[in-house]
Amino acid sequence: MAVVAEPSKKLVCWSCGSENDADAQFCASCGKLQPYTPTDYFAFFGLPRRFQLDTASLERQFYRLSRKFHPDLYARASSEEQRWSLEKSSVLNDAWRTLRDPLARTEYALGLAGIRLEEQSRDASDRAAENGTAKQQVVPPDLLEEVFELNMQLEEMRMAKASGADDPETRGSLEAAKQNFDSQMKTSEQDLQRLWSEWDAAAETDDGETQQAAQQKMVDLLNRRSYIRNLLRDVEEALKN
Amino acid sequence: MAYSDKVIEHYNNPRNVGQMDKNSTEVGTGLVGAPECGDVMRLQIKVNPETRVIEDAKFKTFGCGSAIASSSLATEWVKGKTVDEALEIKNTDIVKELALPPVKIHCSVLAEDAIRAAIGDWKKKNVVEGQAVSTPVAVAAN
Numbered sequence: 355m356a357v358v359a360e361p362s363k364k365l366v367c368w369s370c371g372s373e374n375d376a377d378a379q380f381c382a383s384c385g386k387l388q389p390y391t392p393t394d395y396f397a398f399f400g401l402p403r404r405f406q407l408d409t410a411s412l413e414r415q416f417y418r419l420s421r422k423f424h425p426d427l428y429a430r431a432s433s434e435e436q437r438w439s440l441e442k443s444s445v446l447n448d449a450w451r452t453l454r455d456p457l458a459r460t461e462y463a464l465g466l467a468g469i470r471l472e473e474q475s476r477d478a479s480d481r482a483a484e485n486g487t488a489k490q491q492v493v494p495p496d497l498l499e500e501v502f503e504l505n506m507q508l509e510e511m512r513m514a515k516a517s518g519a520d521d522p523e524t525r526g527s528l529e530a531a532k533q534n535f536d537s538q539m540k541t542s543e544q545d546l547q548r549l550w551s552e553w554d555a556a557a558e559t560d561d562g563e564t565q566q567a568a569q570q571k572m573v574d575l576l577n578r579r580s581y582i583r584n585l586l587r588d589v590e591e592a593l594k595n
Numbered sequence: 596m597a598y599s600d601k602v603i604e605h606y607n608n609p610r611n612v613g614q615m616d617k618n619s620t621e622v623g624t625g626l627v628g629a630p631e632c633g634d635v636m637r638l639q640i641k642v643n644p645e646t647r648v649i650e651d652a653k654f655k656t657f658g659c660g661s662a663i664a665s666s667s668l669a670t671e672w673v674k675g676k677t678v679d680e681a682l683e684i685k686n687t688d689i690v691k692e693l694a695l696p697p698v699k700i701h702c703s704v705l706a707e708d709a710i711r712a713a714i715g716d717w718k719k720k721n722v723v724e725g726q727a728v729s730t731p732v733a734v735a736a737n
Contacts, residue, residue, distance in 0.1 A: 471631070498628045502635045505657040577630035584633030 379419070379442065387428070390441040394466055395449035404557065405463055405550035409454050416450045460546065460572060467569055471576060493577045501581045507531070508585060512592045528593050535586040542579050546572065598660055599694035605664035610671050613653040615639045623717025625709040629701055634658030636666050638709035640673060640681075642717050647677045654709070661699040665689050665706035678714050 364373040365388060367381035374382050377397050381388060396403045399415055423446060428439040452458045461471055470477070508531060514524045549568045556564035598606070614637075617624045621641050628635040634657065641651040652670035656663045668689055673681040689695070689703035 493628055493630050495626070498626050498635060501628065502626060502637060502655075502657070505635060506655075509657075580630050581628070581633050581635075 380422070387423075387431075387435050387438055387442075389434070390438045390445070395445075395453055395462065396466075398445060398449050399453070402557075403463065403466065404554045405460060406547075406554050407453060407459065412450070412453060416446065416454075419446055456543075456546070457576070460550075460576065464569060464572060467565075469569060469573060471573065493581075494574070497578055497581070501585070504531075504585055505588075508588055508592070512588075515592060525593070528589055532586065532589045532593065535582050535589060538582050539579065539586065542575055542582070545575055549575065598664075601693050602660055602664040602695070605667040605693070606660040609654075609663055609667040611651075611653050611667065611674075612655060614655065615641055615651070615653050620644075620720050621717075623713040623715070623720070625712025625714075625716060627705055627708045627712055629658075629705050632658065632662075632701070634662045634702070634705060636662060636705050636709050638666055638669060638706070638713050640678075640710075640713045640717060642678060642721075644721065647679070649673045649676055649678060649681055658705075659699070659702065661693070661695055661702040662705060664693055665695075665702045666709060668692060669706040669710055673710060678717065681710055682714060684710055 363376050365376050365378050366373055367384060367386060368389065369386040370381060370384040372381060372383040374388070377393065377400055378388055380386065394403070399412065399419075401407070401412075420443070423439050423442045425436065425439045425443060428436045431439075452462050464471065507527075511524050511528050511531070514521070515528070549572050553565050553568040553572075556562075556568065615622045615624075617639065619641075621644060623640045623642065625638045626635070627638075636654065636656040636658065638654045639652065640649045642648070643650050652673050654666040654670050656666045669684070672684055672688075676684075684707065686700070686703040686707040689706055690700055693703070695703055
């Protein structure tokens with residue numbers, strides 16, 4: 355995967371003919387809006403493709419560009435410019451929503467690296483069907499065991515609670531379970547940040563192997579998180595009733 | 596989203612919920628999951644060593660109504676079939692029977708995965724004489 359943007363081709367301004375950086379949104383000489391060319395969200399903001407990101411500066415950049423792309427400014431411009439301003443405004447919103455959120459950003463950046471989180475299970479099924487083998491599960495077996503076990507315990511607690519007496523003991527175990535899941539979610543956030551910096555540092559030195567390893571760990575972490583998130587949701591539900 | 600009557604029926608009256616001794620050589624256990632929705636499904640089969648017929652099946656699923664219905668149906672279908680016949684069950688058959696909407700197709704995939712994983716586990720325990728058990732490495736019961 356190309357980690358750093360390709361040695362950029364130049365963008366020639368359609369209006370004044372001066373040369374600009376390939377990902378320029380406006381011409382540096384005449385200030386005219388440049389055509390919209392589909393690009394990834396990092397490049398759209400002129401950022402290197404990294405997991406760690408200064409969201410405060412991203413936010414400032416977002417508001418600045420929102421104003422500059424605003425379709426109202428192009429009401430009297432050519433129809434091409436009107437179209438570009440609309441396209442860019444819309445991509446800007448998507449890019450901002452994705453990049454500002456740590457998890458959405460992680461999934462997005464993994465997607466750019468060719469990892470489709472949503473599809474991994476189906477991909478594994480397809481491979482299994484092709485080879486006639488049992489499917490390689492996308493999560494490690496011990497995690498499945500653990501999640502299954504946690505679900506069993508949770509179900510017992512919920513049934514105990516539902517069967518009349520809201521006894522303090524059951525409530526206590528539910529509270530403890532909630533605390534456990536909460537802290538696992540927190541730990542996973544810290545782990546994720548550590549993996550981000552591993553990957554980013556490796557990207558600086560073109561260390562593809564370390565990047566691959568960090569990516570795989572991020573996938574495992576996100577899979578684990580989605581199980582814990584469901585357990586947390588169930589335990590909160592049980593405590594509410 | 597509205598569930599079909601058949602899904603609701605299986606959801607309200609799931610067949611064969613339960614557990615069998617996973618250490619028994621006659622029992623194959625498949626534990627599978629779909630992280631994208633957080634579902635986990637355990638499906639177990641009890642196989643007659645002589646006839647290779649699946650004599651009993653049990654499941655336990657934590658997930659949405661479609662996942663529960665899919666695994667419930669899967670246990671009904673594998674019972675009385677030989678392991679080789681059971682391997683012919685396709686997720687599309689489950690989709691059709693339960694009238695699952697596109698967004699719930701992965702639940703049926705999970706059920707098919709569970710059947711294959713359970714049979715894989717059983718085969719691993721019983722390296723069947725005269726019959727090559729395919730790729731023992733890949734059939735880990737996960």
